[in-house]
Amino acid sequence: MTARVEISLVRCEVRVSGQRAPLAGQTLALALFLAAERCPVSSERLGTVLFGSTEQPRRAAKVYIHRLRACIGRDAVIRRAGGYAYSEYVNIDVAAIESFVARTVDAPHTRASRAQARLLLAQLGAGRPDAVLAWGWFKPVERRLRRLALDLRALVTSA
Structure with missing residues (x-):
């Protein structure tokens, strides 16, 4: 197995x-x-x-x-x-987060989807270790994570 x-x-x-x-x-x-x-x-x-x-x-x-x-x-x-x-x-977490954002961005926002978005937003907000941020190749990844955080923040604050 x-x-x-x-x-x-x-x-x-x-x-x-x-x-x-x-x-x-x-x-x-x-x-x-x-x-x-x-x-x-x-x-x-x-x-x-x-x-x-x-x-x-x-x-x-x-x-x-x-x-x-x-x-x-x-x-x-x-x-x-x-x-x-x-x-x-x-399983790669960013792929799952991107899939969640894609599924929910245009769908009616439910209490459950906003709760999930808040949870993911908290995880994204924790930041990455300085050693990882120093890797030049990681900069586009960090930008990708920040864009996802913006999308999730919009979902959380939507009525």
Whole structure:
């Protein structure tokens, strides 16, 4: 049986079967970067974005992919279309939040949808660790999270 894997770009953490995975540094960066991307990412790009100007970015990426798989499960990270991506059983929080916003933005706002929006807004408002915010590639993710917070705030305040 495959363990349940949850990637949170909001909290900047990874959970396996409900337990926080012991990821840090470049392995955590890799886990979050793959979650932020919406399509498979080549090992060359992973290496360049995450490890900068190493002599062998592709090799560095493969080493960290191996470490990530060892921690969250071999089947969680798959090769697809010439790159790496999460398998379909990995849940990514931002995708769920975006889906909620898309479903509710034009629908009649119920007490339940406003309560859910308040909960999500509180999670988004908690902020991300400074170390994560220092990663240059995370800036578009943070902008995406801020846009979602604005959408949720509008939902909460609508009559």
